[in-house]
Amino acid sequence: MIKLENISFSYNKKQEFIKDLSLEFKSGEITTILGPNGSGKSTLLHMISTYLKPKSGKIYLGDKDLGKLKQKEIAKYISCVYQENESPDDITVRDLVAFGRTIYPNVKKEDKEENEKMIDFALKATGIDEIQNKKVVNLSGGQKQRAFIAMSLAQNTDVLLLDEPTTYLDIYHQIEILEVVKTLNEKYNITIIMVLHDLNQAINYSHNIVIMKNGKLIKQGKSEQVMDEGTIKDVYNVTGYIHKQDEEVYFIPKQIC
Numbered sequence: 386m387i388k389l390e391n392i393s394f395s396y397n398k399k400q401e402f403i404k405d406l407s408l409e410f411k412s413g414e415i416t417t418i419l420g421p422n423g424s425g426k427s428t429l430l431h432m433i434s435t436y437l438k439p440k441s442g443k444i445y446l447g448d449k450d451l452g453k454l455k456q457k458e459i460a461k462y463i464s465c466v467y468q469e470n471e472s473p474d475d476i477t478v479r480d481l482v483a484f485g486r487t488i489y490p491n492v493k494k495e496d497k498e499e500n501e502k503m504i505d506f507a508l509k510a511t512g513i514d515e516i517q518n519k520k521v522v523n524l525s526g527g528q529k530q531r532a533f534i535a536m537s538l539a540q541n542t543d544v545l546l547l548d549e550p551t552t553y554l555d556i557y558h559q560i561e562i563l564e565v566v567k568t569l570n571e572k573y574n575i576t577i578i579m580v581l582h583d584l585n586q587a588i589n590y591s592h593n594i595v596i597m598k599n600g601k602l603i604k605q606g607k608s609e610q611v612m613d614e615g616t617i618k619d620v621y622n623v624t625g626y627i628h629k630q631d632e633e634v635y636f637i638p639k640q641i642c
């Protein structure tokens with residue numbers, strides 16, 4: 386479990402953006418963070434990855450206080466795919482994925498074998514083993530996103546953070562990424578915390594949803610508990626209908642308020 390305890394955070398001294406936020410993310414589940422632009426979704430994710438440090442409060446992974454661990458130690462537990470992913474121009478997919486192993490030893494023969502095994506696993510699990518010798522610059526958006534997820538997977542962490550993993554992708558490739566995410570969770574028991582903008586994809590692919598606005602937690606729970614017309618209107622200023630069919634829930638937007 387990841388637990389945020391009384392977290393406060395500010396980008397500038399004058400104004401506190403996140404105040405006294407407490408929140409839990411269950412292990413083995415997919416949690417999606419929703420909220421309008423600027424609501425603090427990425428900020429929250431960056432604090433969990435420890436890229437950003439809270440001004441006060443603590444973040445625990447199980448019983449470990451993340452604020453007390455070294456970066457190299459944290460990288461064994463939590464990996465992150467950011468919104469903007471950059472790689473050296475000339476690198477192949479396999480070499481990119483191998484970056485996920487830089488925190489592990491690579492001197493002894495057994496270390497090298499373990500590293501290669503994990504790289505093979507990550508390439509297969511994300512369905513890109515056949516393009517492993519291609520240059521990353523020549524990949525399509527969907528392939529590139531899978532390559533970066535594979536790099537995080539090679540890091541072999543229990544927790545994977547994904548910041549808008551479907552951005553810039555067409556609907557086919559969005560679903561393809563979300564199916565990879567689902568497989569990583571179901572087959573390999575990886576705890577996923579991701580940021581999405583599509584409400585229906587969040588409903589379909591998450592065990593839990595966290596809704597943020599203006600740096601505040603608005604709601605958290607299963608989609609059927611938190612995704613109602615009133616909440617969506619309050620948070621996004623959009624009216625619409627919740628449609629329920631055969632235990633499936635959809636939000637159909639109507640108009641802005």
Ligand SMILES: Nc1ncnc2c1ncn2[C@@H]1O[C@H](COP(=O)(O)OP(=O)(O)OP(=O)(O)O)[C@@H](O)[C@H]1O
Binds near residue numbers: 428429
């Ligand atoms: N590096 C920064 N310096 C100053 N302010 C920042 C910085 N990064 C983000 N902010 C501000 O903090 C607030 C929250 O930003 P954040 O990126 O966490 O929101 P978000 O919900 O992820 O937004 P989006 O959906 O647009 O990606 C915004 O007002 C943003 O302008």
